[in-house]
Amino acid sequence: xxxxxxxxxxxxxxxxxxxxxxxxxxxxxxxxxxxxxxxxxxxxxxxxxxxxxxxxxxxxxxxxxxxxxxxxxxxxxxxxxxxxxxxxxxxxxxxxxxxxxxxxxxxxxxxxxxxxxxxxxxxxxxxxxxxxxxxxxxxxxxxxxxxxxxxxxxxxxxxxxxxxxxxxxxxxxxxxxxxxxxxxxxxxxxxxxxxxxxxxxxxxxxxxxxxxxxxxxxxxxxxxxxxxxxxxxxxxxxxxxxxxxxxxxxxxxxxxxxxxxxxxxxxxxxxxxxxxxxxxxxxxxxxxxxxxxxxxxxxxxxxxxxxxxxxxxxxxxxxxxxxxxxxxxxxxxxxxxxxxxxxxxxxxxxxxxxxxxxxxxxxxxxxxxxxxxxxxxxxxxx
Numbered sequence: 321x322x323x324x325x326x327x328x329x330x331x332x333x334x335x336x337x338x339x340x341x342x343x344x345x346x347x348x349x350x351x352x353x354x355x356x357x358x359x360x361x362x363x364x365x366x367x368x369x370x371x372x373x374x375x376x377x378x379x380x381x382x383x384x385x386x387x388x389x390x391x392x393x394x395x396x397x398x399x400x401x402x403x404x405x406x407x408x409x410x411x412x413x414x415x416x417x418x419x420x421x422x423x424x425x426x427x428x429x430x431x432x433x434x435x436x437x438x439x440x441x442x443x444x445x446x447x448x449x450x451x452x453x454x455x456x457x458x459x460x461x462x463x464x465x466x467x468x469x470x471x472x473x474x475x476x477x478x479x480x481x482x483x484x485x486x487x488x489x490x491x492x493x494x495x496x497x498x499x500x501x502x503x504x505x506x507x508x509x510x511x512x513x514x515x516x517x518x519x520x521x522x523x524x525x526x527x528x529x530x531x532x533x534x535x536x537x538x539x540x541x542x543x544x545x546x547x548x549x550x551x552x553x554x555x556x557x558x559x560x561x562x563x564x565x566x567x568x569x570x571x572x573x574x575x576x577x578x579x580x581x582x583x584x585x586x587x588x589x590x591x592x593x594x595x596x597x598x599x600x601x602x603x604x605x606x607x608x609x610x611x612x613x614x615x616x617x618x619x620x621x622x623x624x625x626x627x628x629x630x631x632x633x634x635x636x637x638x639x640x641x642x643x644x645x646x647x648x649x650x651x652x653x654x655x656x657x658x659x660x661x662x663x664x665x666x667x668x669x670x671x672x673x674x675x676x677x678x679x680x681x682x683x684x685x686x687x688x689x690x691x692x693x694x695x696x697x698x699x700x701x702x
Contacts (some may be wrong), residue, residue, distance in 0.1 A: 321369045323505055330503045332470040332496045333358035336426060337366055338505065339474030340398055344513060345424070346372035347397040349386035351379055351405060354438050355494040356428040359400040380405035384412035387423045391416075392551060394516075394542030396478055400426040403445050404435055406452070413487055414453035417577055419551045420529065420538070422481035422516070424474075426490040428497040431685040440685025441494035443607055443658040449489045450636045456574050458581025460588060461489040461636040463606040467501040473633070479514035480588060484580055485537045491635060493658070495608035495687060516540055523547045529573070530558040536580035582637050589639035592631045595621060599628030601700045602650045602675075604643070604667055606632040609656050609688055616693035625701045635663065643670035652700035656680040656688050676700065 323338045330338070337359055340348075348363040350356075360376065367374040373390075377383040380401055387397035401409065406427045416423055429445045431437025449461040460480050462473045470492065477488040519526050519539040523546045531538045541547040550560030555570050563569040581588070595617060596602065605613040610631040620627035630646060632639075643666075647653065653675050655664040664679040671677055680696045682688050 322508065325505050325507045327502050327504055329500055330467050330471070331358060331498060331500050332464070332467045332492065333428070333498070334362055335467045335471040335503045336474045336490065336492070337362040339471040340424070340478065341366060341370050341372075342508065342511060342513075343475040343478035344396045344515070345398050345478060346370070347387060347390035347395045348372070348399065349375045349377050349383045349390070349397070350399045350401065351377050351383050353402045353405045355430055355497045356400040356402050356426065358497070359426060359428075380408040381412055384409040384416070384423070384425065388412060388416050388419070388421050391421050391423050392543055392549075396422070396482070398424040398426065400428065402428050402430050403432045403442070406445060406448065410453045414455060414457070415553045416487045417453065417457045417459070418553060418555070420485040420540070420577065421487070422485050422540070423487050424477045424481055424490065425487060426492060429491065429493040431683070437685040439494065441608060441658060441687065442683070442685060443493055443609065443662070445491065446635060446659065446662040449491050456578050458486065458578045459489065459636050460484070460486060460581060460634070461491045462590070462633060463491050463635050464496050465607055465610045465631060466496065467499055467503050469633075470496060471503050471505065475511060475513070476590070479512065482514045482516050483537070484584070485540055486581060491607070493607050519547065527558050528560045529556065536576065536584070585637040585639055586641070588634055588637060589642070590633035591639065591642055592633065594629050596628035596630065596646070598626055599649065600626040600651050601628070601697050602646050602653045603627065603629045603693065603697065604632065604646070604653055604655050604663070605629065605657070606635060606663065609658055612688045612690045613656055613693050615690040616697060619690060619694050620697045625697060627697050627701075632663070638666045638670070640670040643667055644672065644674075647671035647674040650675050652676040652678060654678045654680055654693065654696045654700055656682070656693050656696070658682055658687070
């Protein structure tokens with residue numbers, strides 16, 4: 321039983337549940353934590369209605385390990401948490417990456433460090449989403465800016481997870497999780513759903529981690545379908561066997577789990593622009609901060625300042641090319657963030673000195689006011 325097509329008034333946390341169910345999520349495991357608890361609450365009611373399973377786990381590490389197991393049992397699986405819980409999931413995240421397990425993790429960010437600001441927003445987990453687990457790997461992280469995004473990007477996250485056999489993080493924040501807005505739900509036949517690619521060869525010919533020529537990702541069977549699988553957390557070869565000190569085999573594995581994401585950035589990356597055609601000043605923003613930034617850009621236009629905005633939807637892998645293009649067009653780039661300056665470092669790197677890059681950090685659990693962003697635009701325009 322899915323939500324009916326049409327316009328619905330939904331909280332962001334509610335919208336992400338409905339999008340996930342339509343995407344095919346049939347297992348949710350999680351532990352209550354503000355401001356993501358409403359996701360678990362709604363999942364506890366909705367999962368039985370679509371033939372799925374909801375489990376409240378004893379902690380966040382158990383939650384991510386449970387969804388890894390569910391994924392290997394053939395189900396699309398998801399968990400939801402906030403910063404402190406996401407920190408506890410990092411060991412399981414690394415396990416999912418090395419075993420190439422498709423899962424979706426929603427991190428509804430709140431102020432930190434530690435227990436931090438329980439009920440207030442932040443964008444402090446941006447770098448943790450990319451580098452939180454140890455080692456080298458690729459990751460996909462999406463940043464919603466509205467309740468509609470929470471619905472749409474839930475579907476997108478599951479599709480990307482299945483396509484690339486990789487964890488995908490929905491990097492929301494408290495404002496987007498708790499805002500109530502109209503959400504348009506299209507007819508099911510208009511929604512693209514990516515299903516898991518199964519092996520086309522018999523079990524005796526299947527090599528678990530060896531993609532077909534020209535491919536990065538191997539088809540994935542479920543346990544019980546007759547295929548032998550070694551789901552090993554230690555570095556393994558293409559058969560799933562431990563490799564010990566075989567550095568050549570280790571290099572092959574590490575490069576593949578890294579490059580299957582990074583070399584497909586143009587396929588994965590999503591972004592939106594407004595008023596950028598003739599812009600001389602660009603604002604690069606994401607998440608709830610993009611909402612106040614858009615207001616500031618429109619106000620700047622009324623004052624005769626040629627400002628435009630780039631809203632990053634895909635944060636990781638970072639799409640250097642769009643920043644390079646903007647930096648070659650404008651004089652300055654303003655980067656508002658609810659942290660001490662994180663994505664701005666990526667913008668500076670990708671801009672390659674072709675435009676001035678101005679960081680506009682804000683912490684303490686309060687959104688930027690449009691006037692603050694407008695002041696930064698005015699400063700950049702002088």
